[in-house]
Amino acid sequence: GTGGGSGAMGGSASLIPRDLLGEYQELTFLSKQEILLAYKRFSELLPKEERENAWSARVPKSQILTLPELRANPFQHRICHVFSTSETRDDSMSFEDFLDMLSVFSDSATSDIKSHYAFRIFDFDDDGTLDRKDLEQLVNCLTGQGEESRLSSAEMEQLIQNV
Amino acid sequence: EEPHGAAPVDFLQELPSCQSARRRRGGTQERRPAPLGTAGSRGAAARAMLQERSELPERPAREHPMCMAEKRRTRGSQQADAEHLSRWKKWRRTSSKSLKKALSEVKGLSSHLVLWRHDIHSIEGKFGTGIQSYFSFLRFLVLLNFIIFILMFSFVTLPIVISKYGIFNSTIAYISPKNIEAICTIYEPSNKGLVYFYTYLKDLLSGTGFLEVTSLFYGYYSIDAVWISVTRYNLPLAYLLATFAYLALSFLWIIKRSVEGFKHNLVHDADPFQSYCNKVFAGWDFCITDPNAARLKHRSLKYELQTDLQEEKLKQKIAERRMEEKLRIYSLRIFINIIVIAILSGCFYSIYRVTVFSQENSNVSIRNDTRTDLVNLLVQYLPSMVITLANFIGPLIFSFLIRFEDYTPAFEIKMTLLRCVFVRLASIAVLLFSLWSQISDCGSDKCKPCGYNYKVYPCWESDVGQEMYKLMIFDFIVILAVALFLDFPRKLLVTHCSCKLVQWFGHKEFEISDNVLEIIYGQTICWIGTFFSPLLPAIATIKYFIIFYVKKIVLIHTRKPAARPIRASSSNFFFLVVLLIGLLLAFIPLGLSIARIPSSKACGPFRNFNTSWEVIPDTILQFPTGLQQILFGMASEAFAVPFFVILCIIMFYVIALARAHKRLVEQLREQLVLGGRDKMFLIRKIAEAQRH
Numbered sequence: 001g002t003g004g005g006s007g008a009m010g011g012s013a014s015l016i017p018r019d020l021l022g023e024y025q026e027l028t029f030l031s032k033q034e035i036l037l038a039y040k041r042f043s044e045l046l047p048k049e050e051r052e053n054a055w056s057a058r059v060p061k062s063q064i065l066t067l068p069e070l071r072a073n074p075f076q077h078r079i080c081h082v083f084s085t086s087e088t089r090d091d092s093m094s095f096e097d098f099l100d101m102l103s104v105f106s107d108s109a110t111s112d113i114k115s116h117y118a119f120r121i122f123d124f125d126d127d128g129t130l131d132r133k134d135l136e137q138l139v140n141c142l143t144g145q146g147e148e149s150r151l152s153s154a155e156m157e158q159l160i161q162n163v
Numbered sequence: 164e165e166p167h168g169a170a171p172v173d174f175l176q177e178l179p180s181c182q183s184a185r186r187r188r189g190g191t192q193e194r195r196p197a198p199l200g201t202a203g204s205r206g207a208a209a210r211a212m213l214q215e216r217s218e219l220p221e222r223p224a225r226e227h228p229m230c231m232a233e234k235r236r237t238r239g240s241q242q243a244d245a246e247h248l249s250r251w252k253k254w255r256r257t258s259s260k261s262l263k264k265a266l267s268e269v270k271g272l273s274s275h276l277v278l279w280r281h282d283i284h285s286i287e288g289k290f291g292t293g294i295q296s297y298f299s300f301l302r303f304l305v306l307l308n309f310i311i312f313i314l315m316f317s318f319v320t321l322p323i324v325i326s327k328y329g330i331f332n333s334t335i336a337y338i339s340p341k342n343i344e345a346i347c348t349i350y351e352p353s354n355k356g357l358v359y360f361y362t363y364l365k366d367l368l369s370g371t372g373f374l375e376v377t378s379l380f381y382g383y384y385s386i387d388a389v390w391i392s393v394t395r396y397n398l399p400l401a402y403l404l405a406t407f408a409y410l411a412l413s414f415l416w417i418i419k420r421s422v423e424g425f426k427h428n429l430v431h432d433a434d435p436f437q438s439y440c441n442k443v444f445a446g447w448d449f450c451i452t453d454p455n456a457a458r459l460k461h462r463s464l465k466y467e468l469q470t471d472l473q474e475e476k477l478k479q480k481i482a483e484r485r486m487e488e489k490l491r492i493y494s495l496r497i498f499i500n501i502i503v504i505a506i507l508s509g510c511f512y513s514i515y516r517v518t519v520f521s522q523e524n525s526n527v528s529i530r531n532d533t534r535t536d537l538v539n540l541l542v543q544y545l546p547s548m549v550i551t552l553a554n555f556i557g558p559l560i561f562s563f564l565i566r567f568e569d570y571t572p573a574f575e576i577k578m579t580l581l582r583c584v585f586v587r588l589a590s591i592a593v594l595l596f597s598l599w600s601q602i603s604d605c606g607s608d609k610c611k612p613c614g615y616n617y618k619v620y621p622c623w624e625s626d627v628g629q630e631m632y633k634l635m636i637f638d639f640i641v642i643l644a645v646a647l648f649l650d651f652p653r654k655l656l657v658t659h660c661s662c663k664l665v666q667w668f669g670h671k672e673f674e675i676s677d678n679v680l681e682i683i684y685g686q687t688i689c690w691i692g693t694f695f696s697p698l699l700p701a702i703a704t705i706k707y708f709i710i711f712y713v714k715k716i717v718l719i720h721t722r723k724p725a726a727r728p729i730r731a732s733s734s735n736f737f738f739l740v741v742l743l744i745g746l747l748l749a750f751i752p753l754g755l756s757i758a759r760i761p762s763s764k765a766c767g768p769f770r771n772f773n774t775s776w777e778v779i780p781d782t783i784l785q786f787p788t789g790l791q792q793i794l795f796g797m798a799s800e801a802f803a804v805p806f807f808v809i810l811c812i813i814m815f816y817v818i819a820l821a822r823a824h825k826r827l828v829e830q831l832r833e834q835l836v837l838g839g840r841d842k843m844f845l846i847r848k849i850a851e852a853q854r855h
Contacts, residue, residue: 025264027225027234031271068288072457074447085230096231103225105449116228118444129843135443142446143468144461151468158472162439 028103035099041067042098058092074141078121135160178842278302282715288452290718291460295450296735297675298711304686305707307416311409311693312700318405319697320378322389322396333391338770347613350382350621350765368636369543370629379632379698381624382766399768399778403757406694410750413690417743424736442467474571481571496568503582506560510553510586511593514546518597521545522619546630547637550590554684557586558677580676584741587684588748591691594634595752598627603760614761614773622766624695627756631692632699638685639706646717654721678714679738682707687745691752 016024016039024035043054045063061080070076080091083101093101103109104117123130124137139159140150151159224238245253274280279302287295326333340348366372370380377383389396446464451457484492525543561582565575602623604616620626689703758776762769769775783794796802 023235025267026223027231027238029225031267033271068452069449072451072454073449074457074461083230085232100231110226113226113228122444139443139468142443142461143465144458151465155469155472158475159439159443159468162475163443 024099028099029106029108030099030103034102034106038099038102039095042095054095056094058086058094059098061091061093064093064098074144075121078124082117082120132160135163278305279711282711286715286718287450289456291448291451291456293675294718296738297678298715300679300735300738301682301707301711301714303420304682305704305711307413308686308689308700308704308707310412311689312698312704314409314412315405315693315697315700318401318408319384319398322391322398322401323378323384323386325391326389331391333389335386336388336390338385338387338768340764341771344612344764347617347621347764348770350763365540368633369540370632375625375629379696380628381695381697382622384697384768385766385770386768387771397782399772400782402697402768403775403778405697406753406757409693409700410690410746410753413746414743417739417746421736421739421743424739439471442471470572474573477571492569499564499568503561503564506557507586507589510557511589514549514553514590514593515597517549518546518594519601522598522601544633544637546594547634550594550634551637551641553590554587558583583676583680584683584744587680588687588745591634591684591687592748592752594630595627595691598630599755599760602626613764615763617763617765620763622763623760624756624763624767628692628695628699631688632696632702634688635685635692635699635702635706638681638688639710642681642710643713646713650717650721680741682710683738683742683745686742687749690746690749694753694756 016036021032021035024030025032028035030038039054042059043051045059045066046054046057050057061077061084064070064080065076070079073079077091079101080093083097083104084091084093085097086092086094104113119130122134122138124134136156139156143150224234224241227234227237229237245256248256279298283295283298283302286298322333323335325331326335362372366374374380375382384398384402386398388398442464446467448460451460521542525539558579561579565579568575568578570578602615602620605611615623685703685706689699692699756775758774761773762775764770769778772778772781783791786794
């Protein structure tokens with residue numbers, strides 16, 4: 001809601017206060033320009049009234065999925081789920097979740113971080129292991145939605161044996 | 164099943180390996196959907212973590228895989244810890260932080276200077292990283308050619324320009340021929356005063372006439388030295404050293420770029436486990452933003468996975484082949500290889516004959532007659548046309564023939580590519596060889612006074628330069644013409660005409676490998692030609708610059724990315740390897756021209772020397788005797804042979820080391836797999852035991 005965040009903001013609605021910007025630079029792998037661009041993209045996802053308080057706003061999952069980068073991605077739902085810190089488990093994302101997501105996907109993130117999050121994204125049933133069911137769902141995501149684009153069960157069997 | 168599913172996760176979190184990984188990441192708990200857990204054990208783990216923290220090397224907060232709020236907490240606790248450090252350490256920490264910040268600012272600024280950053284980004288988003296690698300490669304070549312041009316220009320052409328305008332009190336000392344037969348020095352490039360306009364156009368296209376005497380070609384540089392105030396600038400030496408410099412620069416730059424890909428290839432070889440894992444876990448290209456491209460990527464991934472699985476089955480089938488089948492297949496392969504060699508030799512022979520024909524017939528100077536001038540132009544461009552034809556037909560024939568050889572699909576692709584590369588690069592070699600056979604055509608005493616065929620080629624380096632120039636111009640024209648007259652009409656035809664035949668023809672696919680071979684061919688020509696025509700890299704830079712935009716437009720309007728992804732050729736490493744082959748191939752003709760063939764006595768900076776290479780021993784003889792002895796010692800056998808032997812020993816050592824590492828990696832990988840299975844087995848047993 002309105003209130004708390006607006007006090008901390010600088011002059012124009014599209015600028016982030018400097019200390020917050022510095023903090024984000026330290027805590028993520030993004031550069032200053034990238035953070036500002038992320039802020040712009042994030043506030044575009046919000047309806048006009050809420051743009052003033054992009055800090056505390058949470059964007060619902062359906063809005064996030066309209067981003068072109070996520071729209072074409074077969075793992076869109078998993079990505080939203082993994083990066084979302086919403087208590088209500090509705091996979092909505094705040095600005096900081098958004099920055100986290102961009103930071104992990106950026107070029108300068110370490111491979112440690114990337115592999116950790118990749119594991120969590122591919123772990124479809126959230127049980128901490130990548131078992132056979134996870135692999136099947138993963139391969140089906142890769143080959144596309146729709147019945148005709150899936151591998152036959154024999155092929156899936158052979159593939160899973162190999163991996 | 165629910166308790167069965169929850170218990171293993173619980174145990175997994177208690178395993179020592181999991182706990183040490185968490186310890187390494189730092190204090191806070193990881194956010195996870197909490198299973199029904201044993202709080203007691205986690206408390207114990209947390210206490211153990213606190214004890215360990217003081218000995219840990221510190222990791223910056225952003226490297227922890229946690230959400231932002233927790234990273235803030237981690238950073239806060241790290242800073243609280245830092246209060247206890249000594250002043251020196253505190254100062255060091257803050258200075259390193261500010262240094263990192265400054266570096267990242269500089270990096271951000273310099274990324275704006277990168278050429279075509281936005282264009283390549285958008286191509287990556289729409290078409291994926293395979294096609295993007297082609298455009299990055301093109302950008303690399305533009306930069307390389309630009310740097311080569313700057314090198315040659317500043318060391319060879321600039322001093323002459325400076326002295327022509329008398330800046331810095333400079334003068335030119337032209338070469339006065341010593342000890343040369345007068346007959347070798349006759350060289351009159353035909354440069355009439357007033358000619359028809361079309362002669363200029365013709366000269367522009369073939370490098371003769373007014374263009375021959377400009378600084379574009381070797382013949383202009385008949386200069387011994389340039390005196391700038393009181394220093395003597397030895398132009399022949401500079402010319403030769405600049406040539407070596409640009410070759411060395413290209414070599415080192417390509418190797419530096421290919422190191423990454425090479426390391427990757429060394430470890431992740433054709434190991435099926437690795438390739439499957441790569442495809443499944445890293446197969447999706449997260450840069451794709453266009454739904455159409457996404458659909459194509461899905462299809463190509465499916466096709467790749469199916470091909471791999473089929474290949475595995477095929478390999479099994481091959482391993483079970485009987486003796487007669489093997490015999491039949493090997494004899495068929497030998498037969499087809501003989502056909503391929505026959506076709507190649509046919510191509511090369513025709514290139515040789517056409518070059519000889521063109522050289523003989525274009526030296527007849529017939530002026531002021533349009534028709535014969537046009538025919539003359541055609542005759543001059545005949546070698547380029549034949550080479551382009553061979554480069555076009557060759558791949559078609561190869562991809563047709565390879566189907567009969569019954570290889571696995573991956574090997575088929577590699578083999579066809581190898582053959583295409585060979586055709587392209589070898590045709591340049593054949594052209595140069597035929598040129599040389601003309602130049603050194605010493606039958607009936609034609610070259611007795613000068614060592615080369617001085618009557619027909621008074622200034623043979625300029626002639627070779629002109630041939631390279633013509634090849635480059637023709638290549639450029641062909642690329643533009645194919646884009647304009649083949650791709651666009653094809654697209655118009657396919658979208659507006661719905662007859663069956665045209666639809667079967669289909670959209671043009673953007674074949675990455677073909678396009679890459681094209682530009683590598685152009686780059687090899689540039690490398691060979693720069694010695695004979697110092698301003699050629701500038702033309703190459705402009706050519707590749709324009710080709711970038713042409714290809715981008717063609718891609719956006721007529722594209723249909725290849726349905727069958729060619730894995731081998733989409734890798735950057737493969738492009739660089741072929742480029743390196745082109746560079747090594749360029750060394751050979753240059754080496755021969757510089758060291759074996761006598762330099763022309765009528766033009767150029769090496770008039771007074773036997774061969775172009777001689778300028779270096781000459782210069783060394785002017786050094787102080789101590790230095791001379793060292794240099795001669797280095798070139799003698801007493802030094803070279805032990806040096807070579809030591810190099811071989813080092814190389815064998817490094818290869819053995821690499822092999823040992825590879826074996827170790829495989830062993831460790833096996834152990835990991837077995838260890839993981841053991842873990843799951845034991846956990847399941849414990850869970851069962853707990854239930855009872």
